Amino acid sequence: MPAIExxxxxxxxxxxxxxxxLKTPHxxxxxxxxxxxxxxxxxxxxTPEELQALGAQMVLANTYHLYLQPGDETVAKxxxxxxxxxxxxxTMTDSGGFQVFSLGFGKGKKGxxxxxxxxxxxxxxxxxxxxxxxxxxxxxxxxxxxxxxxTTHRFTPERSIAIQExxxxxxxxxxxxxxxxxxxxxxxKASLERTHRWARESLQAKRRSDQALFGIVQGGRYADLRExxxxxxxxxxxxxxxxxxxxxKNDMTSIVALVNGILPENKPRHMLGIGEVEDMFEGIERxxxxxxxxxxxxxxxxxxxxxxxxxxxxxKKEHAESxxxxxxxxxxxxxxxxxxxxxxxxxxxxxxLGYRLATIHNLYFIxxxxxxxxxxxxxxxxxxxxxxxxxxxxx
Amino acid sequence: MPAIExxxxxxxxxxxxxxxxLKTPHxxxxxxxxxxxxxxxxxxxxTPEELQALGAQMVLANTYHLYLQPGDETVAKxxxxxxxxxxxxxTMTDSGGFQVFSLGFGKGKKGxxxxxxxxxxxxxxxxxxxxxxxxxxxxxxxxxxxxxxxTTHRFTPERSIAIQExxxxxxxxxxxxxxxxxxxxxxxKASLERTHRWARESLQAKRRSDQALFGIVQGGRYADLRExxxxxxxxxxxxxxxxxxxxxKNDMTSIVALVNGILPENKPRHMLGIGEVEDMFEGIERxxxxxxxxxxxxxxxxxxxxxxxxxxxxxKKEHAESxxxxxxxxxxxxxxxxxxxxxxxxxxxxxxLGYRLATIHNLYFIxxxxxxxxxxxxxxxxxxxxxxxxxxxxx
Numbered sequence: 001m002p003a004i005e006x007x008x009x010x011x012x013x014x015x016x017x018x019x020x021x022l023k024t025p026h027x028x029x030x031x032x033x034x035x036x037x038x039x040x041x042x043x044x045x046x047t048p049e050e051l052q053a054l055g056a057q058m059v060l061a062n063t064y065h066l067y068l069q070p071g072d073e074t075v076a077k078x079x080x081x082x083x084x085x086x087x088x089x090x091t092m093t094d095s096g097g098f099q100v101f102s103l104g105f106g107k108g109k110k111g112x113x114x115x116x117x118x119x120x121x122x123x124x125x126x127x128x129x130x131x132x133x134x135x136x137x138x139x140x141x142x143x144x145x146x147x148x149x150x151t152t153h154r155f156t157p158e159r160s161i162a163i164q165e166x167x168x169x170x171x172x173x174x175x176x177x178x179x180x181x182x183x184x185x186x187x188x189k190a191s192l193e194r195t196h197r198w199a200r201e202s203l204q205a206k207r208r209s210d211q212a213l214f215g216i217v218q219g220g221r222y223a224d225l226r227e228x229x230x231x232x233x234x235x236x237x238x239x240x241x242x243x244x245x246x247x248x249k250n251d252m253t254s255i256v257a258l259v260n261g262i263l264p265e266n267k268p269r270h271m272l273g274i275g276e277v278e279d280m281f282e283g284i285e286r287x288x289x290x291x292x293x294x295x296x297x298x299x300x301x302x303x304x305x306x307x308x309x310x311x312x313x314x315x316k317k318e319h320a321e322s323x324x325x326x327x328x329x330x331x332x333x334x335x336x337x338x339x340x341x342x343x344x345x346x347x348x349x350x351x352x353l354g355y356r357l358a359t360i361h362n363l364y365f366i367x368x369x370x371x372x373x374x375x376x377x378x379x380x381x382x383x384x385x386x387x388x389x390x391x392x393x394x395x
Numbered sequence: 396m397p398a399i400e401x402x403x404x405x406x407x408x409x410x411x412x413x414x415x416x417l418k419t420p421h422x423x424x425x426x427x428x429x430x431x432x433x434x435x436x437x438x439x440x441x442t443p444e445e446l447q448a449l450g451a452q453m454v455l456a457n458t459y460h461l462y463l464q465p466g467d468e469t470v471a472k473x474x475x476x477x478x479x480x481x482x483x484x485x486t487m488t489d490s491g492g493f494q495v496f497s498l499g500f501g502k503g504k505k506g507x508x509x510x511x512x513x514x515x516x517x518x519x520x521x522x523x524x525x526x527x528x529x530x531x532x533x534x535x536x537x538x539x540x541x542x543x544x545x546t547t548h549r550f551t552p553e554r555s556i557a558i559q560e561x562x563x564x565x566x567x568x569x570x571x572x573x574x575x576x577x578x579x580x581x582x583x584k585a586s587l588e589r590t591h592r593w594a595r596e597s598l599q600a601k602r603r604s605d606q607a608l609f610g611i612v613q614g615g616r617y618a619d620l621r622e623x624x625x626x627x628x629x630x631x632x633x634x635x636x637x638x639x640x641x642x643x644k645n646d647m648t649s650i651v652a653l654v655n656g657i658l659p660e661n662k663p664r665h666m667l668g669i670g671e672v673e674d675m676f677e678g679i680e681r682x683x684x685x686x687x688x689x690x691x692x693x694x695x696x697x698x699x700x701x702x703x704x705x706x707x708x709x710x711k712k713e714h715a716e717s718x719x720x721x722x723x724x725x726x727x728x729x730x731x732x733x734x735x736x737x738x739x740x741x742x743x744x745x746x747x748l749g750y751r752l753a754t755i756h757n758l759y760f761i762x763x764x765x766x767x768x769x770x771x772x773x774x775x776x777x778x779x780x781x782x783x784x785x786x787x788x789x790x
Contacts, residue, residue, distance in 0.1 A: 040740070040744045040746055041740070042744075042748045044742060045748055046748070047748065048732075069744055070736070070743070070744075072741070074715065074716055074736065078736060078737070084736075084737055085737065175617035320465065321472060323472070337442075337443075338481055339473065339479075341479075342436075342479055342480065344437070344465075345464070345469070347463040348464060348465070349437075349464055351435055352440035352747055352750060352751070353439070353441065353442065355747060356747070356751070363555055
């Protein structure tokens with residue numbers, strides 16, 4: 001018996017999208033759903049009780065981070081991720097591939113796109129960047145330097161799965177190679193072959209029957225490679241699928257539609273690392289069931305508040321004496337108790353409570369938008385809802 | 396009618412201590428009580444709901460800080476401190492005197508005692524220290540430099556009371572001169588005369604009838620000055636009293652007994668800035684009703700956990716795989732849900748949730764110790780309880 005059970009309740013007419021339900025050993029997730037990220041077994045600043053109250057159904061933790069700190073064996077001794085962090089609900093872990101790949105990103109002043117382009121060039125020329133000095137990838141796995149203490153570590157598909165089995169989330173992911181989307185076609189093809197080899201090895205390495213394993217479709221911006229990857233990974237005995245890789249905003253929708261048109265319809269699909277509202281509408285329309293992203297929580301800690309009218313910066317002076325709720329009409333805990341003026345004050349004073357209240361609001365917002373999208377699918381009004389929502393949100 | 400009403404329920408036989416109740420416009424406080432500090436209208440990292448759940452009855456905010464940020468008029472426009480911060484209970488503000496005095500403390504590497512000794516010497520020699528450059532005190536008030544933007548400000552008794560009336564706490568304090576306890580007798584006497592003058596001016600400046608005003612007894616380590624101050628301040632029409640000044644640990648008990656033997660018995664007494672458990676036992680025995688201190692919250696954010704068995708450092712390696720509660724038998728929210736191992740992990744990873752859980756535990760601990768002391772007074776077992784508790788706590 002598989003560890004999870006996925007059922008489709010209703011489809012979007014004329015599109016790949018669907019509303020469904022995903023049963024896991026730690027409870028059911030109504031899909032589509034946004035999954036908050038708790039990198040180090042904690043969604044930054046908030047408790048599991050607050051996550052539950054704001055409507056979160058599942059938490060994603062990062063294998064790379066937990067492996068280094070506190071160590072997957074400590075999490076195992078605690079009884080697994082859910083027990084360790086006190087979240088009595090479904091969990092997932094990524095494979096560590098993306099984190100290993102992105103080591104060194106954000107350390108300099110360069111934007112991610114610049115780093116990705118440099119990485120692509122360095123890959124072609126076989127030269128080192130700040131990034132490639134921290135990670136060496138070969139056909140069997142990746143050797144990398146810990147961002148904490150500079151020690152050397154190695155992940156292989158077998159190792160990633162073993163670590164994820166220690167951490168013990170309900171859904172785990174195959175180890176994949178994340179590359180720059182700017183790699184030329186032949187290099188991307190070679191990388192994809194590695195990802196496919198590692199997918200097979202991940203499947204073979206799996207021992208626990210109470211965890212579901214998702215395969216990851218890669219292929220960058222190349223339609224032929226994405227198609228090949230969807231066929232290859234989709235044909236394997238995974239319990240669900242992730243779509244990975246840093247997307248170019250323009251290619252994203254066509255790539256997702258292409259991939260989900262190929263992947264088996266009856267298994268859940270997770271879009272890795274996507275959390276912009278407009279992207280989630282596009283993804284859901286094209287058959288994505290799950291999203292995770294640090295964006296709403298990170299924006300919150302930086303004082304950027306998400307609302308149905310778009311984003312705003314709580315630190316701006318205009319909010320200093322606004323005694324209205326953080327978002328008018330919002331039902332979250334923060335909006336029920338405090339004003340913009342108070343949140344503005346907390347941010348200006350760098351009070352820890354501010355990061356927490358903004359996190360609660362932003363997660364509530366994003367979780368409820370995805371819930372409302374789900375409802376619109378059930379009601380057969382997805383396209384109207386999408387149009388109406390985005391008109392206000394993006395204006 | 397006075398803004399507050401204080402009743403004594405039971406006294407400690409053969410001592411000055413008592414258990415009582417203090418009615419304020421925002422609710423009743425059972426005394427003795429520990430009052431958590433919410434410097435900037437927020438107890439760092441926790442919500443009012445959490446404060447209430449852990450047993451806190453009252454919150455103290457700092458006039459100096461709120462005056463600078465967000466400004467007392469903003470707090471007034473929000474409806475006052477209680478409304479602004481969402482704490483539906485009693486509040487107090489200090490007068491700003493101590494903060495103005497302590498400007499520049501802790502900026503260098505020197506300990507507080509060294510800074511206080513330097514301040515005393517500089518005062519005697521009329522020379523400048525890092526500290527005296529930031530604050531100039533004259534007979535009418537204090538001119539000081541904002542620690543935020545370097546702008547110049549001036550507090551007088553009138554100004555302090557006006558600001559505290561804007562902030563709108565239930566209990567406010569007279570503006571006093573805080574000096575180094577190491578000042579020689581004649582300088583301390585001069586400073587005390589200033590404090591007494593300012594006490595009279597504070598009383599005269601008071602306009603609101605829905606706030607109680609506490610006078611502050613000073614006099615440093617000199618028994619004759621403390622006695623004179625207790626007689627002078629105690630004879631005035633204050634609603635209660637604060638005992639201020641940085642104490643020398645050895646003098647503290649005798650000074651408190653001396654002062655409280657003189658102050659009118661039927662009015663509440665607040666010991667300013669004291670939060671060590673052993674000091675609270677001594678203070679309560681000698682007639683103190685209220686304490687405030689940043690110690691339990693600051694210790695918590697630094698990973699120092701208070702328990703009935705004494706303090707420990709959660710960051711120590713020995714806690715990395717201890718899956719016991721933070722304190723065995725503790726009823727706080729943090730102990731009910733998480734282990735030492737998880738809290739250790741949060742601190743090592745600098746996760747914001749860690750500061751919050753340690754704060755909740757430490758405040759719960761300190762509030763409940765004082766509650767238990769209160770109960771022991773009601774039960775007539777104060778001295779037994781004190782002996783038993785401190786034997787374990789200080790061993």
